[in-house]
Amino acid sequence: MAELGRAALIVTLGLTAYALVAGAAAAHVGRRRLALSAQNALVAAFGSTLVAAAVLLAALLRNDFSFVYVAQTTSEALPTAYTVSAFWGGQEGSLLLWLLVLTGFGAAAVRLNRGWARDLVVWVVPVFAAVALFFSFLVVVVASPFATQPAPVDGAGMTPSLQNPYMLAHPPLLYLGFVGLTVPFAFALGALISGRMDERWLVATRRWTLLAWTALGIGQLLGAHWAYEEVGWGGYYAWDPVENAALMPWLAATAFLHSVMIQEKRGMLRVWNVLLVILAFSLSLFGTFLTRSGVVNSIHSFTQSSIGPWFLAFIAVVVAVSLAVVFWRLPQLRSPTKLESPVSREAAFLYNNLLLLALCLAILWGVVYPMLSEAVRGEAVVLGRSYYDFFLRIFGLPLLLLMGIGPLVAWRRASLRSLGTTFRWPSAFALVTGAVLLGLGAGSSVPGLIAYTFASFVAATIVLEFARGTRARKALGAASWPGAFSSLISRNRRRYGGYVVHAAIVLLAIGIAGSSAFDTVAEARLTQGQTMSIADYRLTYESLDERSAANATELRAKLQVARGDRDLGTLEAGKNAYTIEQQISNEVGIRSDPLTGEDLFVIAEQIDPDGTIYLRVFVKPLVNLIWIAGLVFLLGSLIALWPDAREQRRLVERTRDVGVPATR
Amino acid sequence: MPSHRAFGRVYTSAVARKANPARLVIALLVASVLAVFLLYTSIAGGGNPSLAPSDLAGRSGQVQLAGLVVGPVSGDAHAGGLRFRLRDISGPSKARVSIRYAGSVPDLFKVGRHIVLSGRLRNGTFVAEPGSMITKCPSKYVPKAESA
Amino acid sequence: MTLALLLAALLAVACVLTVALPFLREPEPESDSLEELDETERHRLELLEARDRALAALKELEFDHRTGTVSDDDYRALVGPLRREAAAALQALEGVRTFVTQVPVGEGRPTRERIS
Numbered sequence: 001m002a003e004l005g006r007a008a009l010i011v012t013l014g015l016t017a018y019a020l021v022a023g024a025a026a027a028h029v030g031r032r033r034l035a036l037s038a039q040n041a042l043v044a045a046f047g048s049t050l051v052a053a054a055v056l057l058a059a060l061l062r063n064d065f066s067f068v069y070v071a072q073t074t075s076e077a078l079p080t081a082y083t084v085s086a087f088w089g090g091q092e093g094s095l096l097l098w099l100l101v102l103t104g105f106g107a108a109a110v111r112l113n114r115g116w117a118r119d120l121v122v123w124v125v126p127v128f129a130a131v132a133l134f135f136s137f138l139v140v141v142v143a144s145p146f147a148t149q150p151a152p153v154d155g156a157g158m159t160p161s162l163q164n165p166y167m168l169a170h171p172p173l174l175y176l177g178f179v180g181l182t183v184p185f186a187f188a189l190g191a192l193i194s195g196r197m198d199e200r201w202l203v204a205t206r207r208w209t210l211l212a213w214t215a216l217g218i219g220q221l222l223g224a225h226w227a228y229e230e231v232g233w234g235g236y237y238a239w240d241p242v243e244n245a246a247l248m249p250w251l252a253a254t255a256f257l258h259s260v261m262i263q264e265k266r267g268m269l270r271v272w273n274v275l276l277v278i279l280a281f282s283l284s285l286f287g288t289f290l291t292r293s294g295v296v297n298s299i300h301s302f303t304q305s306s307i308g309p310w311f312l313a314f315i316a317v318v319v320a321v322s323l324a325v326v327f328w329r330l331p332q333l334r335s336p337t338k339l340e341s342p343v344s345r346e347a348a349f350l351y352n353n354l355l356l357l358a359l360c361l362a363i364l365w366g367v368v369y370p371m372l373s374e375a376v377r378g379e380a381v382v383l384g385r386s387y388y389d390f391f392l393r394i395f396g397l398p399l400l401l402l403m404g405i406g407p408l409v410a411w412r413r414a415s416l417r418s419l420g421t422t423f424r425w426p427s428a429f430a431l432v433t434g435a436v437l438l439g440l441g442a443g444s445s446v447p448g449l450i451a452y453t454f455a456s457f458v459a460a461t462i463v464l465e466f467a468r469g470t471r472a473r474k475a476l477g478a479a480s481w482p483g484a485f486s487s488l489i490s491r492n493r494r495r496y497g498g499y500v501v502h503a504a505i506v507l508l509a510i511g512i513a514g515s516s517a518f519d520t521v522a523e524a525r526l527t528q529g530q531t532m533s534i535a536d537y538r539l540t541y542e543s544l545d546e547r548s549a550a551n552a553t554e555l556r557a558k559l560q561v562a563r564g565d566r567d568l569g570t571l572e573a574g575k576n577a578y579t580i581e582q583q584i585s586n587e588v589g590i591r592s593d594p595l596t597g598e599d600l601f602v603i604a605e606q607i608d609p610d611g612t613i614y615l616r617v618f619v620k621p622l623v624n625l626i627w628i629a630g631l632v633f634l635l636g637s638l639i640a641l642w643p644d645a646r647e648q649r650r651l652v653e654r655t656r657d658v659g660v661p662a663t664r
Numbered sequence: 665m666p667s668h669r670a671f672g673r674v675y676t677s678a679v680a681r682k683a684n685p686a687r688l689v690i691a692l693l694v695a696s697v698l699a700v701f702l703l704y705t706s707i708a709g710g711g712n713p714s715l716a717p718s719d720l721a722g723r724s725g726q727v728q729l730a731g732l733v734v735g736p737v738s739g740d741a742h743a744g745g746l747r748f749r750l751r752d753i754s755g756p757s758k759a760r761v762s763i764r765y766a767g768s769v770p771d772l773f774k775v776g777r778h779i780v781l782s783g784r785l786r787n788g789t790f791v792a793e794p795g796s797m798i799t800k801c802p803s804k805y806v807p808k809a810e811s812a
Numbered sequence: 813m814t815l816a817l818l819l820a821a822l823l824a825v826a827c828v829l830t831v832a833l834p835f836l837r838e839p840e841p842e843s844d845s846l847e848e849l850d851e852t853e854r855h856r857l858e859l860l861e862a863r864d865r866a867l868a869a870l871k872e873l874e875f876d877h878r879t880g881t882v883s884d885d886d887y888r889a890l891v892g893p894l895r896r897e898a899a900a901a902l903q904a905l906e907g908v909r910t911f912v913t914q915v916p917v918g919e920g921r922p923t924r925e926r927i928s
């Protein structure tokens with residue numbers, strides 16, 4: 001069956017090449033049937049990629065070790081769910097998944113918009129096809145998932161730390177995000193090449209960008225949760241280049257989501273928006289290049305993977321061509337409207353963009369600095385955690401504050417006096433909260449205290465916005481308070497969905513500040529019966545248990561937890577020894593307090609043969625707010641994404657007015 | 665229609681003059697962001713050099729060392745220090761650096777694993793900063809390296 | 813092995829058919845040109861967008877004033893220009909249908925003069 005897989009991918013390669021050439025020709029010369037044919041090629045490419053994906057999935061599920069990929073990433077004993085996740089666990093399979101999502105999104109985006117934005121779509125097809133062509137080339141020529149071998153008895157198995165529910169969802173979500181950013185990129189470039197610089201490319205891609213951004217955000221939170229529970233060093237984000245690979249495009253996409261609103265409302269920032277979307281897309285390509293090529297630690301590991309140079313070349317081509325197109329269309333991109341006042345919502349969004357971009361570029365600099373310094377000085381210099389923490393605070397804290405200010409400033413111009421009245425109560429609330437927290441001892445970390453104070457300011461502004469909006473709707477004639485509230489949200493989905501997302505970020509900020517600025521750590525060596533204490537907890541080492549599971553031997557130290565005079569139950573921490581993979585993994589014990597949101601985090605660093613254990617224990621305040629923030633984030637995005645019937649009607653009316661036929 | 669065109673030109677230049685303060689504010693902001701950046705890199709001094717064991721000889725000061733673990737591994741990381749040796753990840757060099765490490769040992773640590781440590785060379789032994797060990801995940805995306 | 817090749821051949825044929833479909837459906841079409849918008853239509857679309865934008869901005873200003881985000885003074889200062897903009901956009905739309913003039917509005921490109 002590997003031949004079917006290989007053939008299907010070659011078909012995809014041919015189809016994307018055709019879609020590129022035929023699509024570009026059709027758009028240039030203006031031939032309808034050829035344009036339609038190119039569109040169909042994109043849809044067919046999804047079909048053939050789906051066939052290839054099905055072949056690989058089937059091979060995985062039946063443990064067909066004659067597929068080199070299957071043998072490398074799974075074993076007989078691996079549970080079925082993780083066997084499925086092995087699809088994206090290795091280089092070749094993950095590239096195939098990328099291609100599958102890419103062709104799927106391309107087919108969908110083109111088909112959904114072909115009715116009302118036909119003259120735009122005609123140029124989007126070749127751009128999309130070009131990207132798909134690159135990835136099909138990779139899976140056909142450079143990294144094929146369908147290499148075969150004489151089947152070994154058993155496969156190599158999966159790294160134990162990847163055998164975790166979070167790893168089932170984390171990569172696919174990230175891919176939805178990375179690949180999703182291709183859609184606004186293709187539409188932007190299509191709009192530029194075709195000269196159709198009206199707002200249609202923004203409207204067409206708005207939901208795609210939001211979807212991709214949400215997927216990228218949730219994917220990263222899942223990854224952080226995995227790192228927290230599974231890798232278990234006591235943290236959730238290590239500023240590792242692979243983590244930054246997902247954060248950078250997310251920050252650029254956040255900036256884009258905001259500045260797009262300015263273009264929609266005021267027609268400004270056209271050049272800026274196009275450059276931002278090119279940046280976001282390029283960063284997502286760069287991010288996946290970092291994760292795969294092995295450039296991460298030093299240039300020496302570059303030669304280990306042959307995929308690196310191809311990615312770099314493609315990124316260079318993408319950036320060069322995109323910038324050339326932007327430069328070519330620059331005269332048409334100039335907008336006649338200008339920024340009227342540095343105190344306005346447009347200006348606030350602009351400051352937000354600058355801060356987000358500054359943070360994104362600071363992270364990018366931190367990631368590439370070792371490679372650059374090695375190339376220039378012959379020695380790789382690595383920037384540590386303190387570098388990233390500094391810039392996160394310097395740019396992140398003002399961003400947090402701005403999140404509360406921006407939505408409450410008027411468009412075009414706002415007088416300072418009106419700002420004073422608007423922000424009177426939120427500022428008072430924030431100052432009081434800050435003073436109270438200072439009294440409670442939060443002064444031990446100045447950035448933490450500032451984060452708490454700003455977060456309370458933003459929370460107050462969000463509550464105020466919802467309250468005043470509901471009251472206004474009630475005055476406009478809503479039947480009841482709940483009715484006013486729901487009609488408020490349903491009539492302004494993007495705005496109030498956005499506020500919910502802001503609330504999620506506030507929770508995130510509080511959680512991060514609490515768990516990193518105000519945490520406690522203690523270490524102790526314990527024999528059976530001994531107690532250690534940390535903060536107001538007491539842990540007593542009761543016993544050491546050994547159990548055997550399906551593919552591992554589990555060693556667990558049982559600890560009795562108490563706080564004050566209350567018994568809080570038992571906690572287990574220890575290690576797993578995986579038989580086939582010959583690896584040991586740390587299994588941390590976490591006790592989450594439902595009232596305060598803090599975690600008691602226990603790592604059994606070392607378990608000696610005589611039963612003595614060495615423990616490293618953390619108390620992390622408010623850390624669970626981070627995961628709750630993820631749920632609120634999802635809710636806010638769903639509200640913003642929800643289709644709006646009124647808006648759809650207006651769009652259709654506009655196109656019908658101009659004379660574009662509804663469908664064909 | 666000359667009057668319309670003249671009006672248009674006057675209008676746009678009037679708008680442009682009024683918009684100047686906003687442009688100035690933006691420019692100042694960008695400049696201050698850059699200033700912050702430059703200030704940090706000049707004061708905090710950037711980062712630590714990342715070296716391979718074969719480059720370590722004679723180096724003083726805090727560095728980051730990346731290499732493959734060579735046995736035998738002895739000692740206790742939480743009592744007296746874990747002792748092992750480190751060699752280059754790739755290349756012909758036969759250099760071996762003695763390491764003394766105290767602090768958390770990541771699960772993936774074993775002979776042959778690619779690890780990264782921070783610390784300094786002291787009397788021929790590389791004394792690592794407590795807790796600074798990072799192991800590189802046996803990468804699923806990179807073809808398996810040749811065994812040590 | 814042969815099953816795989818057979819399926820592959822079927823797949824290839826299906827894809828070729830999909831790609832050729834537009835040509836097979838309409839071997840002799842009346843017009844094969846892409847329905848493109850000409851200059852006037854495109855300009856009209858831009859003016860429509862300008863109109864919708866101005867109307868939406870007015871609506872938002874009213875709502876913001878009602879919720880108290882925008883003070884009375886600010887509202888008075890802002891509502892005048894916005895109303896004029898919306899009126900100008902509506903007027904410009906009327907203009908494109910019959911004859912075209914240079915309209916000094918914030919949005920929209922200056923149009924060619926044309927009398928039809």
